[in-house]
Structure formats: structure tokens, C-alpha cells
Amino acid sequence: MGRFIGAELQQVLRLQITLYACRERLLAATDPEALHDLRIALRKLRSLLRPLRGVEACDALQQQAAELGRISGPLRDLEVLLAHLQGLGMRDAVSRRQPRLLEGYRALLADDALPALFEALDQWPHSWRQAAADAELTGLAKRVKRRLAKQQRRLGEALVDPAHDRHRLRLLIKRVRYGAEAYPQLSGLSANTLARLKAAQSALGDWHDRLQWLQRAEQEADLAACVATWRTALQAAEEAVDLQLLMLQEDFGC
Template sequence: MGRLVEGELQQVLRLQVTLYACRERLLAATDPEALHDLRIALRKLRSLLQPLRGLPACAALQQQAAELGRSSGPLRDLEVLIAHLQSQGQDMRDAVNLRQPRLLTGYAALLAGAALPALFGALDQWPQLWRQAAADAELRGLANRVRRRLAKQQRRLAEALVDPAHDRHRLRLLIKRVRYGAGAYPKLSGLSAKTLARLKAAQSALGDWHDRLQWLQRAEQDADLTVCVDTWRMALQAAEETADLALLALQEDFTSTG
């Protein structure tokens, strides 16, 4: 197999080991970072697979990775909210205590659900499928395929950055895809260290904005969060301003190449 083909195989196998370890940490129920680390490994796996979309060898693994991402996302959002409430001290202790059982129930549901076993089943089957695809010459021109897909992601981001009616939600997703794609394929992305730093800054600011927006929406349903609304509104505005500056900086990188 070629270097890229073999490298892809080794990266997925390493991520499989990491995902198994994260599952065991979740089962132990003593590690508050277990779900976060599981989703990081899952994100890296999906970033490796995304430019390979359309290859039959990757279809099942892509599907199962996406499903686990969807099913674990709301649980991670609850984790982030609880961590924020804990950082506010004794004033929010009751709010934390109210939500902590929901989090534990969510962990149990994730572990008992179908998404994790389905992903591990797909991971077990994938190496044989990948090697067979290589043997059948289905992976010829893999580097060019990946390079084209990454370039397409970057063009989409460039177009969105100059759209006067840009949607922050969409920009956040596009930035994540471009940044994580570059992380998965650093030699094929063509992005400089400066651009990667700007992507990270924009993603961070948009992430802060997204969290506060979600929490404000949740406060409309949860009366015990009303006390936080004014603070979250101010934080939302500050995150919007920070994000807008970061997006302007990104335009310098992507509009010249988009």
C-alpha cells in the first residue's frame, strides 16, 4: 500500500484504541473528561473520513461515526453547562445538583445504546475493507482526492466569509470542518500556521457565542437559570464582537485563495 493509504489505516487504528479507552473511562464513571475525549477522538475520525466520502469501504464507518456524534452531542452540551454552573460557585449549587442526575442517566443511556457498539463493529470491519479497496485499485489517486475535497471545503468557507448575510451557525460548522480537515491531512491542506491559528481563534469565539445562545434558549424553559440571563446576554454580545473580528482576519487568508 502507498504511504497515505497505510497512514490512513494506522491513524484509524490508533483512534479505535483511544475510543475503546474512552468507553472504559465512561463505564468507570469517575472521569469527567471521558466523554469530551471520546468526542475529540470521534471528531478526528470523522475528519479523516470526510474527504473519503463516496468510497464504499468507508461508508459504514462514516455513517456510524456520524450517528454517535449526533447522539452524544446533547450530552456533551449538558456537561458544558454543568461545568459552567459549577464555576459560578455556591449560588448555582442547586442548579448543578438538579442537572447532575440527568448527566449520569445520559452516560448510562449512551453506554447502553446502539451507537457505540455499532461504531466499534464498523471499526472492526474497516481495516479489511480498506485493504481490499487498496488491492482493487479503488484508492488510486487518494492524495489528489483528499486535496480536492479539502480545497472545496476551503472555497465554501471563503464564500461564506464574504457573504454579507452570513450565518454564524453555518460559519462555525464550516470553520470546524476546514480546521479539522487540515489537522487530519496537514500536508495536503495547504494552510499556513497563521491561518490555522486564525481558524482556531474564530472557532473558539463562535463556540463561546453558540454556548451562550444555547443557554439563553434553555433559560426560557428552566426557571432556575433566569438569574444567569443578564450575564449570558452580555457574554453573548462580547463573543459576537470577538467572533466578528476573528472572521475579518480570516477573510485575509481565504478570500485571496477562494
């Protein structure tokens, strides 16, 4: 087994251990960072697997990781909102939503997506070794490098599109950044570029949160007191995003 193929195996096994630990922390219901850490581990796993699409050994695992990421996203959004409301001292608003959060944890733990992911993780090492033995992984590092470069080209094109969509740019930036973190030797991106990607992602995250919260406030009357503040913050976030995106144009040949 080649060095690259062996390194992939070790990284996935380490993430499997992390995901098991996060599940136990969620079951204990005493760790407010458990879901956040679970999603970070899922993101790292998906970033490893995304450039390997088309490799049969990886496709099922990628699908299960994506599904768990999808169903846990709204729960994480609720966690972020509650932390924000707590910081504002809005205890009643937090108390009204806390049962929904706890029920969300229970629903996530009971969902078929969690055991399905662990079943796929258990099966993956054998499938990966078999794919290597069958010469299905020949030239894999070069394929990954080409796919990372393609992601970067897509981001560069989107950055100069006058009709660019911030939601799509947020997704593209995350994919480029996390892909580079998963494959630092293949991405070709400098530390400075990675720092700018991180700053742009953070600014887009602030914008996305405020936009979501304003949408919630249209349906949840007890959030009305925050609307003016959130609108001001949204405008500031949009300005910060535009500045960060302009800086990124220099890094991606725009």
C-alpha cells in the first residue's frame, strides 16, 4: 500500500474514533461542544472524501457523512442562536427554546443516519484496502490534486461574477479551504491564502447567521426586540464580506 493511500486510511480511522467520542458526549448530554465537535469531524471526513468521488470504496461513506451533516445543521444553528441570546441576557427566549434543543439532541441520536455512518466507517477500511489491491487507486494523489485545482478555479470564477451569490461563495470558500486543510501538500495554497479564506468564511458566517435570525424573527415574535440590531449587524457583515472577497480575488488570479 502506497504512502498516500496509507495516510488516507489513518486519517479516516482517527476521525472514526473522534466521531465515536462525540456520540458518547452527546449521549451524556453534559457537553455543550459535543455537537459542534461532531460536525467538525464530519466536515474533515467529507473534505477528505470529496476529492475521491468516483472511488466506489468512498462514495457510500461520503453519502452517509453528508446525510448526518444535513440533519445536524439546523440543530447547530439553534445552538448558535441560543448562545447569542444568552449573551444578550434574553433568558426567557433561551428558556423557551432550550427544550427544543434537547429534543433535537435526542432525535439526532435516535436517527438512522448515525448508526448508518458508523456502519459505513466500519466497512470502509476493508473496501479501501481492496480497492488498493485491485489497483483502483493508482495515481490517486494526482487525481486529488486536479480536483482541488478545479475547486479553486470555480472559486476564482465566482469571485469575479458581478451577480455572485453570497450563499454559493460561502460554500465554495469552505470547500477550497477545507480541501486545502485535508491535503496541504496537494492544494498549492500558501498560509496567507488560507488565512484569507478563513477570514472570508468567518465574515460570511456572521452574515449568514444574522440573515437566518432575521428570517426567524418574522415567525418568532419574542425575537422582535433584536431585529434592529441584527439589521445593523447584517449591513456591517455585508461590508466586511465584500472587503474579504475583494482581497481573495488577488489570491485566485482574478
